[in-house]
Each structure stands twice: as C-alpha cells, then as structure tokens.
Amino acid sequence: MSILKPKGGQSQSSRNALRSYLGAYGFMAPAGVLVIVFFLIPVAIVLYLSVTNLASSNFTSDLAKMEFVGLRNYETLLNDQFARKIFFNTIFYVLFTLSIFNVSAALIVSLLTTHIDRNAGFLFRALWILPRITSPVVYILIWKRMMAEAPFGIINQFNEFLGQPTYNYVATNPWVFVIVVNGFIGISFGMIIFTSAIESIPKDLLNASLVDGSSKLQRIRYVILPLIRWPLLFVVTYQTLSLLTSFVEIQLLTDGGPGLYRTEVWSLTAFHRALSNYFGNAQWGYGSAFAVLLVLIGVVLAVVYMRVFRFDELIAEPRVEVL
Amino acid sequence: MRITIDNLTKKFGDVVGVEDLTLHIDDGEFVAFLGPSGCGKTTTLLTLAGIYKPTEGQIRFGERVVNQVQPKDRNIGMVFQSYALYPHMTVFQNIAYPLKLKKVAKNIQRERVQQVANVMGIGNLLDRRPGQLSGGQQQRVALGRALVKEPDVLLFDEPLSNLDARLRLTMRGEIKHLQKDLGITSIYVTHDQVEAMTMADRIAVMNGGHLQAFDAPDELYSRPKTQFVAGFVGNPPMNFVSVEVSRSNGRFIAETDRLRLEVGGDRGGAAAGFAGAVVMGIRPEDIQISGDGDIAGEIYVVEPLGREDLIDVRVGPHSFLLLAGAETQYRAGEEVKLAFDMDKVQFFDPQTEKSILWQQ
Amino acid sequence: MAGAGSIEMGKIKEAPVAPPIRRDLLEALQTGAISMAVMLIAAIFFSRIIGPLFTLGNVEETVTDVLSRLLLLVMPYVAYIAAASVARRYTYIDTARALGLAFTTTLALFSVVSAGHYVSDTGVFAPRPALQMTLVQSDAGIRVESVVAGGAADLAGIQAGDVITAIRRDPVDLQAFNRRVSQSLEGDPLRLRFIRGDEELQETVRIVLLSGKHFNALLPGLAFALAFTAIIVFLPGQWAPYIALVGLLSPLLIGYFWVIVATFSFRTEGLVPLDGNDNFGGLTLKNWESIFVGNIAGLEFNIVPIFMTSLAIAVVMTFIVLLVSSMAGYALSRMNFPGRRFFLSFTLILHGFPAITLLIPIFFVLLRLGDIPFIGELIGFNTIGGIALVMVAFQLPLGVWLMKGFFDNIPWDMERSALIDGASRWRTYWEILLPQIRPGLLALGIFAFIGGWNAYIIPATYSIGSGVSNLPVFLEELIDATAPVDWNQVAAVGLFQLIPIFIFFIFAQEYLLNIYAGGAKGTS
Known part of the structure; x- marks a missing residue:
C-alpha cells in the first residue's frame, strides 16, 4: 500500500519482534526453568519409570540400566482387584469434601464473617485458618484424639456424658472423619477467596439493595451470590485438583485403612506403592503407573474446567508493543 | 519538531485501529485529534508515542523515521487521561523520574523539577503523594512530568476529561498558553469538540479509523467537507x-x-x-x-x-x-x-x- | 369513651403491620413444611441414591448414611426456625401473638414429625435392643429385679434375684451393661455370668428388639421443641451469625482446647487432664520446658538453630517465590510472545499435577543436578538450595496465577507512562508496577511463608542425614526417636511451631483479603 515503506522494514520489524520476545522470555526464564526442571522432566521420568520394573530390589539411579517392561505395570493396575475400589474411593472423597466443605461451608463461613462486626470476622477467620497452618502431625493428633475410643476419645466422652453408647469411630465411620478432617483444612482457601470477593463488592451496591427493601438473606441470594460466581468457579476448579492430589492427612489419620483400602485414595496408593510399601519393597515402576494416571486425570480435568469456565477469556491481548 | 505521518495503518489482528492515515504536522503546531470513542485517535497517538508499532506506513519526527524507535528514544512527553501518576512516589519523584532515567545529576534534577513545578504552580506540593492531591493538582503534576525532560513533542490523551467543568476551562487556557510559550509541537486527543475548537491550531477529525478532515477550526465549522465533520463539529449539532x-x-x-x-x-x-x-x-x-x-x-x-x-x-x-x-x-x-x-x-x-x- | 379511644389507637398502631392471624399461621406452616420436605428429600437422596451408587463402586462409606441421619435429626429444628422466622416479625410488637404463632406451628410440625416416626418405627418409636428384665446396681453386681414372662431373659432361664457380674469374662456395672445392650443388634448373643444363691452360672441371652410405642416418650422432645422455638422467637437477629459460626467451629475449638490442655498435662482422658493415679490434675510445664532445655526423652537438641532454619527456609522461599512468580506474572500479563496462552493455561494444569507423586522423579532430577559442576553443590540432592527450589516450584502455579491477576488490574497507562518517561521493561516492572501490586505480593507472600514454615515432606525427603532440620522435620524426628511416643510432648512442639505463624496470620489477614482484588478476578 505504501510506497514510502522503508527498505528492509519487514526484516527490521521481525528482528525487533524477536528482540521483544527475548525480553519476555527473560522474564519467563526463572519460572520456565523451574517448571521444566521440576515438573516437565519429572513427568517424563515418571512416564519412563512406569514402563520399567524399578523397585528397591533392583534399584539403580541410572535411567539407562532400568529394565523395560512395556505396559505390564498398567496391565497389572487394570487387573488389580482394588484399583477399581480406590478409583471410586477417590471420586467419593473429592466429591463430598469439595461440595460439603471446600465450597458450601467455605461460602457459609465467609458470608457469616462478613455479616458481623469486622474485627470479630477477622478473629473467626483466623481461627478457621488454624487447621491449614498447624503441622499435619499435630492436627491429625487432635482428630485422632477426637475420634478415639472411650475413655480417651473426646467425642466418646461427650457420648458418655449424655448417656449415649460409645463407638470405635475409626472402625465404624472412617470416611466421615477423613472427609471432615480434610474438609476443615479445605474451608480456609475458599473462605479467603470468597471473603475477599465479597469485600470487593462496591458498598454502594450492597446498600442500594437494602434501600430497595431486600432483607439480608435476599441480598445474599440476589446480589452477593451472582457477583461472586467467578470466585466460586475458581475455588471449585482449584480445590478439585488440590483434593485429587492430597493424601498426607489421610495417610496420617487412617493410612488407607481400616481393613483393605477402605479409605485409600489414588494419590495415597501412588505414595504407598512407591515410597512406603507394606512389605518394605518400594515398587517405583508400579507406583509410577498410578502417578501417571493421576497426572492424566488432573490434566484432563484442568482442560475441561478451562473449557467450561472459559479461562482463556482471561488472557487479554497486551496493549503495549514495546520490548 | 515536524511530524510526518504517511499512510499509517495500525491493525490489532483483524481489528483496524487506524487505516491509511496521512497527516503532516508543522513544527510548534498544536493539533487536536477529534472524534467519537473508538475512532482511532488514541491508537494514532499511542503509535506516535511508540507504544504501538505501525502495521504499515511511516512516521517521521523531523527527518528521522521513528517506526521502530523505542518510546524512550523519541524524546516525547505524554499526559494521560488518568494522569498515570506513580502512586508510590512523591510529586517530586514523579516529576524527576524521566530525569532519573536519563541519569541526570541529582542537583540538576532538583533544580529542573523545582523550576517546572513553579511554572505549573505546584512548587509547594513536591513532598506529597498523588493520592493527597486534587484532580487539578494531579493534572499539573502529570503535565510537569511530561515537560521536565524538555520533549520535542507533547502528546495529550484526553487530559481534561476527568476534571470538573470549571477546572477544565482554566486548564484549557493554561495548556494552550504554555504550549504557545514553549513552542513544543503538540498533539491533543479529545472527543470534546469545544476543547478541540478552542485550543487547536488545526483539528484532525477522525471516524472509524479514517481521517475525515484536517483543517483550522473555523474552516471545519463553516466549510465542513463531510457530513460527519459537519455533524460532529459545533454544539448544538447541525x-x-x-x-x-x-x-x-x-x-x-x-x-x-x-x-x-x-x-x-x-x-x-x-x-x-x-x-x-x-x-x-x-x-x-x-x-x-x-x-x-x-x-x-x-x-x-x-x-x-x-x-x-x-x-x-x-x-x-x-x-x-x-x-x-x-x-x-x-x-x-x-x-x-x-x-x-x-x-x-x-x-x-x-x-x-x-x-x-x-x-x- | 376511654375504651373507644384506646381501640382507635390500637387500630392506628396495628392496622399496617398485622394481617389476619390465619394468614400468618398458614405462611408459617407452609415455610416449615417446605423446609422439612426439602430436607427429607435430601436425606432420602443421600441414603437411597448416592449411597447405593457408591456401594456399586465398592466404596465402604457411611458418610451418606450419617448425612441422611443428620439431616433427619435437624429437620424438625430447621422447620421450627423457618416457621418461627414468620413469628419473629411480631416479637417486639406483639409478643403474645409472636409466641402463639410460633408455638402453634411448632406443635403442628412436631405432630407431623412424630406421626412420621410412629408410622416408620423411627425416632423415639424406634425399636430398641432389650433383654426384657429390670435391673438395679448393687454392691455384689447387677441385681435382676424382675423378668418379663416369656421375654428374652425368661427364655434364657434368668430369674428375679440373680446377680449379674460379667459378660463372658469382662466384669460389668449397670452402665457398661446397658451400653453393651444398646449397641447390640437383634439376635446378638450375650453370654451372662451371674450368681444365683451361692452358685455361679452362665447363660446366653439373645437380644430382642422391642418396639416401644409409648406416647409419653414424646414429652421430653416436645418440651425441648417448644423451648427451642421460644429461644428462636426472642433471639436477637445479630446473634444468629455468631451462634452459627461458633457452632461450625466447635469441633475445632474443642480440638484445639484439648491440644492446649494436653501440652500442659501429664496425660488426658477426653478433655480431662489426669495425673499418674487417674485423678484430675497432673498439670505440668514439663512439655514446654523441655523444648527450651533441649532434651526430650534423651534426644538432645538446640531449639534455636532449628527455629532459625525454619525461619530461613520460609523467608528465602517466600522471597524467591515472589520474585519468580511476579516476573512470570508480569510477562504473562503485559508482554506478547509465542507460547503465552499455552503457559498461562499450563500454570493451572500444573496445579493438577500430583506434585507429591513427582517426588520420586524429582529425586532423580536432583541427583543429576548434583552432578553439574559448581552449582551442583548448591542445588543438588541433599542441599538446602535444592530443597528450596523444589518448594518454590510447587508454589509457582498459584503464584503465577495470582500475580498475573494483580498485574492485569494495573491500568495500561501506568506502564505506557513509564515507557515514555524512558524506562525499560525491567525498570517498569521493578520500579513502577511492582510497588503497585504490594497487596498481591503480601497475599502471595503470606501463602508462601506459611508453606515454607510448615514444609515437611520435601525437606524430609531430600535432606537425608544432612542435619539440617526445620521444626516440622524435627517434630517427625522426635516421633521417630522416642518410643513410646509422648504425644503430649509432640503436641507442645507442634504448638510451638504453630504460635508464630498464627500470630503472623492474625496481623497479615487484612492483606490476604486483598487477594481477590487481583488474583482470582475474572471477566464476569
């Protein structure tokens, strides 16, 4: 179009584009290197391990010397009579913890703490954060004491006091406690996100709805909840993935028991197989097969979430073209 | 500084910001870009500033082709609609920032900032932070920051639209006076045709990414060359x-x-x-x-x-x-x-x- | 005349607020009935649909059952609250009317619930396990006062006057005996050891279920329901959220109360501290003292370097996380480069990576890193540098995501202005934008600091025998090194680790609440 276009303008501009990319890659470099070194390469290694029979009996740190067994680990896994149970255990665990605690209870707590005196709200939220910042060993110790048999257990002490029968909760209701224990930790994440979202709603809007004659409950239903839809989706997404991969508390509380795999979840199995086998024989190859499947599920879920919630709409084009 | 824009086109993907714009601005001239929002006037301004790179065409400052020149090497000053004052810096630090980046000696920085601040009438506010200033004062700080490095070109992006009507009138006069005093080539983007009419030597009316007219204000008013210009210039409208x-x-x-x-x-x-x-x-x-x-x-x-x-x-x-x-x-x-x-x-x-x- | 006047006044006062009482009653009943129906449906949904669904997948869970029973348990009370909320309109205008309305609806709802219990043999009408004899505690044991003819005890040959001493070989008192019975199922055999005259005999009694439909069993429930309703009617509205919050928090409050008591006790049963002779008492400062003295059950240590290591790991990690994530966040928010979209989506996917299951491969990576000349000494296996980098990497997905959100919220003009003033992209990032996302940096910093302070699994896995231990690792060492484990002592160390971070959080919370200002904000 232009006859005045300077000679070599195209190559100059592409050279500039390259330079500007270099600037961006400079900013990305530290994160990029860490991600490559501690995520991508490990995932590649775990993929590789999953097709070897590496175990503590034939351990070698030299990748080339490991024995290739093809898809045998996956076959074993699929034929494992407990894999199916563990799979459904995982779904059950994520579904219930997420819906009851990480989302619903978190939402209720943040709504309650934003509708009371501001300082009291701060205090209550500080108390709710306790499970997250307490060392898991001590946190689980507390819950073990809660559910212990009489006369040590706290709940059973209440039961006795009320003239009720006492129970061995570890044996009767392990799942209830696994979910409650993890749920009480999970509340704080959603609580912080929701509270900060509610606090960022313009005060005019909140006052306007009261002036319009709605009650506080109606205001929550018709003003606040629609406005925090996005953080809700964010918490659902983020916490599903968190729950899928969390296992430390379960390991400390029930270690997948009582009995055979009663409260075992997928990530705990990967850990058990690879690091803390009952028989003292760590099966890294087989454990990696569990890990690979978990990675796969996590990635698929994340992709689905991104599609459904249109996360890529968040990626606006930069409005500066300077290197 | 003479500014020559030839056949400038700026696209964002498939979206056309401005298309085939040719505009020659004389040294020391005050030119207003006038048009409704989304007409491409701010895009043109940011392309002149070097924030955007032209998709096609050429921009020259004097004889120098600046298409690929970084903003910092163009020696321009710019005043933004939001003022874009750095909230964590004092007024002094804000105004001195361009000098600091040029590695001007500390004592000269102080001197120049004081000088500019006095001209802008904010000499007594140098220790405050932008958050403690009124809209008009912030406006003056932004202007001071643009002027302190003695730019060849001054760019204004709707600088008065956040002020109340009375203050806008005062600042209008001040900016015009200052520009004539310093003789710096200035480009002023606005959607307010009164501002454009009263301040500019020439007005470039833009619509839909195209230049509609480029003429002196009274010429635009009495001899509009397109129906758009006729309708846009003048209040109440034709x-x-x-x-x-x-x-x-x-x-x-x-x-x-x-x-x-x-x-x-x-x-x-x-x-x-x-x-x-x-x-x-x-x-x-x-x-x-x-x-x-x-x-x-x-x-x-x-x-x-x-x-x-x-x-x-x-x-x-x-x-x-x-x-x-x-x-x-x-x-x-x-x-x-x-x-x-x-x-x-x-x-x-x-x-x-x-x-x-x-x-x- | 005076009478007429007061009627007039009454009219003026009440006319606008008081619709016919029948309408209020209907509304209250309707509200109560709807909330009850919703909860009933939810309870059935959990126990009849969700539960069996997971049973198909071999999940041995009791959660759906517990949930459904919990829903049924609170169902009437939720209904009373819902109905009473209608009555509450009149609490401070016409107390009699409010109470009348609330009590009437509560009575009606109570009858419905009780009828339901009666028909379905549940609640107070549920069949109870019994042995069909009356017992009293005596010095010798449990004396049988009378036996129901043809009942379970009678069939087993137990007679009035027998003194029960044990079930199998376990000696029992009346309380334990009743507990045993109440936990039994229909047909469960109980082998009783008892004394008749001078003889010691044994007989097996089989538990029967007695459906006791005694209407006077309803009375305590009814009284409780009415008292509950009265409280709801008079409860000041602003108390409700506090009560709800304390209620939700109560397990934690009780749990943490116990752990505090435990750290000051010799031993505990339930919430009660006990001394060596099982009497109330045994309070001691020993558990806390030994932390500072540096000797727990023979394990000698110095708490100061351990504390400082914890602090150092947390501070260094926080600093690196902030720097690395804000740099990446800046580039993702403000710069255009191939792979930008991919990397941003990837950060979310990264979070879905079971980082912990990558522990094994990361072990291999660290081994290789250790082979790199010079820097290998800093970041390889068994180095603090390596540990810190792994932890930083695990914090990155959240960090990058949050930082990008905060940068997104800074007006573009700010950046443009800096560029025109002559700043490079790096200076723009460092001098202009970074100071403006301070709330975001603080929020992420708090997360990172908490993560670093509590880091256990990574330091424990990758620092075998290096002698570098932070508080969590020390806690684990303590558990491993002492047998039997003194859990009260462990709890004291755990609390010692908790206190600084809890205080830190209390002061930092205000900043943490800014997280939404950028971090998780979306387009909608």
Missing part, C-alpha cells in the same frame, strides 16, 4: 434533512415534505446539479423563530441553557434544533413560524456523505 433541490424560474428551491425553501445562487446551483435527493445541513443559529417565517412548526421541547434556550421544533416529520434568547418564553406545544438563513446551508451527497459544496 440539523440535517433530506431534500430535493430543483431549479425553477432561475431560482433554486429545496423541497421535501412540509418544507419548501429558496436557496441562494451559488449553493443552490451546486446542489441542483446533483441528481436526486441531497442532505441539507443547517446550523441551529441559522434558524430563527420569527413571525414572518414561512415554515410552520410546533415546539416539541424547550431546554433552558441559561444564556439561551435550546428549542426542538417539529415540522411534520422533521426535527430542528435551534437557539433562542432566554428572555423569550416559548413553551412546548406552541405553534411557531421558522425563518431559515439559506445562505449558510450545507449540502452533502447522501451516498458518500461528502460535501457537494466544498470538494477535498
């Missing part, structure tokens, strides 16, 4: 009505439903030479309510503006805005007679929207 102009008995008659007006020779001749209907434009001040007017209409609404009243008169299906002295006590619903000053009407081609009277 009235448009579609008419047929014909010649009978040596006289030119503009005619449409309920309207029949005689047009003067020059203008009527040009319009009559056009085949088919044309768009006739007439400014509000060229229509009078008068007993001996020959067009009957009914007042639809009266808006008192203080000094005068803005009156909307309906003539059949047509609506005309006009001005009447505040002492006149017209009421809505009143039947009135209108007199048109037909020596000042404009005619436009309804297809191309170009003026039939003034060719480009």
Whole structure:
C-alpha cells in the first residue's frame, strides 16, 4: 500500500519482534526453568519409570540400566482387584469434601464473617485458618484424639456424658472423619477467596439493595451470590485438583485403612506403592503407573474446567508493543 | 519538531485501529485529534508515542523515521487521561523520574523539577503523594512530568476529561498558553469538540479509523467537507434533512415534505446539479423563530441553557434544533413560524456523505 | 369513651403491620413444611441414591448414611426456625401473638414429625435392643429385679434375684451393661455370668428388639421443641451469625482446647487432664520446658538453630517465590510472545499435577543436578538450595496465577507512562508496577511463608542425614526417636511451631483479603 515503506522494514520489524520476545522470555526464564526442571522432566521420568520394573530390589539411579517392561505395570493396575475400589474411593472423597466443605461451608463461613462486626470476622477467620497452618502431625493428633475410643476419645466422652453408647469411630465411620478432617483444612482457601470477593463488592451496591427493601438473606441470594460466581468457579476448579492430589492427612489419620483400602485414595496408593510399601519393597515402576494416571486425570480435568469456565477469556491481548 | 505521518495503518489482528492515515504536522503546531470513542485517535497517538508499532506506513519526527524507535528514544512527553501518576512516589519523584532515567545529576534534577513545578504552580506540593492531591493538582503534576525532560513533542490523551467543568476551562487556557510559550509541537486527543475548537491550531477529525478532515477550526465549522465533520463539529449539532433541490424560474428551491425553501445562487446551483435527493445541513443559529417565517412548526421541547434556550421544533416529520434568547418564553406545544438563513446551508451527497459544496 | 379511644389507637398502631392471624399461621406452616420436605428429600437422596451408587463402586462409606441421619435429626429444628422466622416479625410488637404463632406451628410440625416416626418405627418409636428384665446396681453386681414372662431373659432361664457380674469374662456395672445392650443388634448373643444363691452360672441371652410405642416418650422432645422455638422467637437477629459460626467451629475449638490442655498435662482422658493415679490434675510445664532445655526423652537438641532454619527456609522461599512468580506474572500479563496462552493455561494444569507423586522423579532430577559442576553443590540432592527450589516450584502455579491477576488490574497507562518517561521493561516492572501490586505480593507472600514454615515432606525427603532440620522435620524426628511416643510432648512442639505463624496470620489477614482484588478476578 505504501510506497514510502522503508527498505528492509519487514526484516527490521521481525528482528525487533524477536528482540521483544527475548525480553519476555527473560522474564519467563526463572519460572520456565523451574517448571521444566521440576515438573516437565519429572513427568517424563515418571512416564519412563512406569514402563520399567524399578523397585528397591533392583534399584539403580541410572535411567539407562532400568529394565523395560512395556505396559505390564498398567496391565497389572487394570487387573488389580482394588484399583477399581480406590478409583471410586477417590471420586467419593473429592466429591463430598469439595461440595460439603471446600465450597458450601467455605461460602457459609465467609458470608457469616462478613455479616458481623469486622474485627470479630477477622478473629473467626483466623481461627478457621488454624487447621491449614498447624503441622499435619499435630492436627491429625487432635482428630485422632477426637475420634478415639472411650475413655480417651473426646467425642466418646461427650457420648458418655449424655448417656449415649460409645463407638470405635475409626472402625465404624472412617470416611466421615477423613472427609471432615480434610474438609476443615479445605474451608480456609475458599473462605479467603470468597471473603475477599465479597469485600470487593462496591458498598454502594450492597446498600442500594437494602434501600430497595431486600432483607439480608435476599441480598445474599440476589446480589452477593451472582457477583461472586467467578470466585466460586475458581475455588471449585482449584480445590478439585488440590483434593485429587492430597493424601498426607489421610495417610496420617487412617493410612488407607481400616481393613483393605477402605479409605485409600489414588494419590495415597501412588505414595504407598512407591515410597512406603507394606512389605518394605518400594515398587517405583508400579507406583509410577498410578502417578501417571493421576497426572492424566488432573490434566484432563484442568482442560475441561478451562473449557467450561472459559479461562482463556482471561488472557487479554497486551496493549503495549514495546520490548 | 515536524511530524510526518504517511499512510499509517495500525491493525490489532483483524481489528483496524487506524487505516491509511496521512497527516503532516508543522513544527510548534498544536493539533487536536477529534472524534467519537473508538475512532482511532488514541491508537494514532499511542503509535506516535511508540507504544504501538505501525502495521504499515511511516512516521517521521523531523527527518528521522521513528517506526521502530523505542518510546524512550523519541524524546516525547505524554499526559494521560488518568494522569498515570506513580502512586508510590512523591510529586517530586514523579516529576524527576524521566530525569532519573536519563541519569541526570541529582542537583540538576532538583533544580529542573523545582523550576517546572513553579511554572505549573505546584512548587509547594513536591513532598506529597498523588493520592493527597486534587484532580487539578494531579493534572499539573502529570503535565510537569511530561515537560521536565524538555520533549520535542507533547502528546495529550484526553487530559481534561476527568476534571470538573470549571477546572477544565482554566486548564484549557493554561495548556494552550504554555504550549504557545514553549513552542513544543503538540498533539491533543479529545472527543470534546469545544476543547478541540478552542485550543487547536488545526483539528484532525477522525471516524472509524479514517481521517475525515484536517483543517483550522473555523474552516471545519463553516466549510465542513463531510457530513460527519459537519455533524460532529459545533454544539448544538447541525440539523440535517433530506431534500430535493430543483431549479425553477432561475431560482433554486429545496423541497421535501412540509418544507419548501429558496436557496441562494451559488449553493443552490451546486446542489441542483446533483441528481436526486441531497442532505441539507443547517446550523441551529441559522434558524430563527420569527413571525414572518414561512415554515410552520410546533415546539416539541424547550431546554433552558441559561444564556439561551435550546428549542426542538417539529415540522411534520422533521426535527430542528435551534437557539433562542432566554428572555423569550416559548413553551412546548406552541405553534411557531421558522425563518431559515439559506445562505449558510450545507449540502452533502447522501451516498458518500461528502460535501457537494466544498470538494477535498 | 376511654375504651373507644384506646381501640382507635390500637387500630392506628396495628392496622399496617398485622394481617389476619390465619394468614400468618398458614405462611408459617407452609415455610416449615417446605423446609422439612426439602430436607427429607435430601436425606432420602443421600441414603437411597448416592449411597447405593457408591456401594456399586465398592466404596465402604457411611458418610451418606450419617448425612441422611443428620439431616433427619435437624429437620424438625430447621422447620421450627423457618416457621418461627414468620413469628419473629411480631416479637417486639406483639409478643403474645409472636409466641402463639410460633408455638402453634411448632406443635403442628412436631405432630407431623412424630406421626412420621410412629408410622416408620423411627425416632423415639424406634425399636430398641432389650433383654426384657429390670435391673438395679448393687454392691455384689447387677441385681435382676424382675423378668418379663416369656421375654428374652425368661427364655434364657434368668430369674428375679440373680446377680449379674460379667459378660463372658469382662466384669460389668449397670452402665457398661446397658451400653453393651444398646449397641447390640437383634439376635446378638450375650453370654451372662451371674450368681444365683451361692452358685455361679452362665447363660446366653439373645437380644430382642422391642418396639416401644409409648406416647409419653414424646414429652421430653416436645418440651425441648417448644423451648427451642421460644429461644428462636426472642433471639436477637445479630446473634444468629455468631451462634452459627461458633457452632461450625466447635469441633475445632474443642480440638484445639484439648491440644492446649494436653501440652500442659501429664496425660488426658477426653478433655480431662489426669495425673499418674487417674485423678484430675497432673498439670505440668514439663512439655514446654523441655523444648527450651533441649532434651526430650534423651534426644538432645538446640531449639534455636532449628527455629532459625525454619525461619530461613520460609523467608528465602517466600522471597524467591515472589520474585519468580511476579516476573512470570508480569510477562504473562503485559508482554506478547509465542507460547503465552499455552503457559498461562499450563500454570493451572500444573496445579493438577500430583506434585507429591513427582517426588520420586524429582529425586532423580536432583541427583543429576548434583552432578553439574559448581552449582551442583548448591542445588543438588541433599542441599538446602535444592530443597528450596523444589518448594518454590510447587508454589509457582498459584503464584503465577495470582500475580498475573494483580498485574492485569494495573491500568495500561501506568506502564505506557513509564515507557515514555524512558524506562525499560525491567525498570517498569521493578520500579513502577511492582510497588503497585504490594497487596498481591503480601497475599502471595503470606501463602508462601506459611508453606515454607510448615514444609515437611520435601525437606524430609531430600535432606537425608544432612542435619539440617526445620521444626516440622524435627517434630517427625522426635516421633521417630522416642518410643513410646509422648504425644503430649509432640503436641507442645507442634504448638510451638504453630504460635508464630498464627500470630503472623492474625496481623497479615487484612492483606490476604486483598487477594481477590487481583488474583482470582475474572471477566464476569
């Protein structure tokens, strides 16, 4: 179009584009290197391990010397009579913890703490954060004491006091406690996100709805909840993935028991197989097969979430073209 | 500094920001880019600043082609609509920041900042932070920061739109005065045609990414070259009505439903030479309510503006805005007679929207 | 005349607020009935649909059952609250009317619930396990006062006057005996050891279920329901959220109360501290003292370097996380480069990576890193650098995501202005934008600091025998090194670790609440 276009303008501009990319890659470099070194390469290694029979009996740190067994680990896994149970255990665990605690209870707590005196709200939220910042060993110790048999257990002490029968909760209701224990930790994440979202709603809007004659409950239903839809989706997404991969508390509380795999979840199995086998024989190859499947599920879920919630709409084009 | 823009096109993916813009700005000139939002005026300004790179075409500062020159190497100063003051820095640090980046010696920095601050009348505010300043003061700090490095070109991006009406008037005068004093080539983006008319030496009217007109303010007002310019420049805006102009008995008659007006020779001749209907434009001040007017209409609404009243008169299906002295006590619903000053009407081609009277 | 006047006044006062009482009653009943129906449906949904669904997948869970029973348990009370909320309108206008309305609806709802219990043999009408004899505690044991003819005990041959001493070989008192019975199922055999005259005999009694439909069993429930309703009617509205919050928090409050008591106790049963002779008492400062003395059950240590290591890991990690994530966040928010979209989506996917299951491969990576000349000494296996980098990497997905959000919220003009003033992209990032996302940095910093302070699994896995231990690792060492484990001592160390971070959080919370200002904000 232009006859005045300077000679070599195209190559100059592409050279500039390259330079500007270099600037961006400079900013990305530290994160990029860490991600490559501690995520991508490990995932590649775990993929590789999953097709070897590496175990503590034939351990070698030299990748080339490991024995290739093809898809045998996956076959074993699929034929494992407990894999199916563990799979459904995982779904059950994520579904219930997420819906009851990480989302619903978190939402209720943040709504309650934003509708009371501001300082009291701060205090209550500080108390709710306790499970997250307490060392898991001590946190689980507390819950073990809660559910212990009489006369040590706290709940059973209440039961006795009320003239009720006492129970061995570890044996009767392990799942209830696994979910409650993890749920009480999970509340704080959603609580912080929701509270900060509610606090960022313009005060005019909140006052306007009261002036319009709605009650506080109606205001929550018709003003606040629609406005925090996005953080809700964010918490659902983020916490599903968190729950899928969390296992430390379960390991400390029930270690997948009582009995055979009663409260075992997928990530705990990967850990058990690879690091803390009952028989003292760590099966890294087989454990990696569990890990690979978990990675796969996590990635698929994340992709689905991104599609459904249109996360890529968040990626606006930069409005500066300077290197 | 002379600025030459030749065939500038800026696209964002498939979206056209500005297309094939050619504009030559003289040294020391004050040019306003005027247009509705989304017309490409800010895109052009940011391309001049080097924030955006041209997709096609060429920009020269003086003789230097600056297409690929980084903003920091263009020696420009810019004032933003939001002022873009750095909230974590004091007024002094804000103004001194460009000097600091140029590695100017500390004592000279202090001297220059004090000097600029005194000119801007904010010499006593240097220790404050932007959050503690009023809108007008922030505006002055932003201007000071743009001026302190003695730029070759000053760019303004709607700098007054966040101020209240009274302050806007004061700042308008100050900026214009300062620009003339310093003689820095300035480009001023605004959607407010009053600002553009009062401040600029020349106005570039833009719409939809295209340049509509580039002329002195009075020229734009009295000889608009497109219907868009005619409608956008002037407040209240020009009235448009579609008419047929014909010649009978040596006289030119503009005619449409309920309207029949005689047009003067020059203008009527040009319009009559056009085949088919044309768009006739007439400014509000060229229509009078008068007993001996020959067009009957009914007042639809009266808006008192203080000094005068803005009156909307309906003539059949047509609506005309006009001005009447505040002492006149017209009421809505009143039947009135209108007199048109037909020596000042404009005619436009309804297809191309170009003026039939003034060719480009 | 006076009477007429007061009627007039009454009219003026009440006319606008008081619709016919029948309408209020209907509304209250309707509200209560709807909330009850919703909860009933939810309870059935959990126990009849969700539960069996997971049973198909071999999940041995009791959660759905517990949930459904919990829903049924609170169902009437939720209904009373819902109905009473209608009555509450009149609490401070016409107390009699409010109470009348609330009590009437509560009575009606109570009858419905009780009828339901009666029909379905549940609640107070549920069949109870019994042995069909009356017992009293005596010095010798449990004396049988009378036996129901043809009942379970009678069939087993137990007679009035027998003194029960044990079930199998476990000696029992009346309380334990009743507990045993109440936990039994229909047909469960109980082998009783008892004394008749001078003889010691044994007989097996089989538990029967007695459906006791005694209407006077309803009375305590009814009284409780009415008292509950009265409280709801008079409860000041602003108390409700506090009560709800304390209720939700109560397990935690009780749990943390116990752990505090435990750290000051010799031993505990339930919430009660006990001394060596099982008497109330045994309070001691020993558990806390030994932390500072540096000797727990023979394990000698110095708490100061351990504390400082914890602090150092947390501070260094926080700093690196902030720097790395804000740099990446800046580039993702403000710069255009191939792979930008991919990397941003990838950060979310990264979070879905079971980082912990990557522990094994990361072990291999660290081994290789250790082979790199020079820097290998800093970041390889068994180095603090390596540990810190792994932890930083695990914090990155959240960090990058949050930082990008905060940068997104800074007006573009700010950046443009800096560029025109002559700043490079790096200076723009460092001098202009970074100071403006301080709330975001603080929020992420708090997360990172908490993560670093509590880091256990990574330091423990990758620092075998290096002697570098932070508090969590020390806690684990303590558990491993002492047998039997003194859990009260462990709890004291755990609390010692908790206190600084809890205080830190209390002061930092205000900043943490800014997280939404950028971090998780979306387009909608």
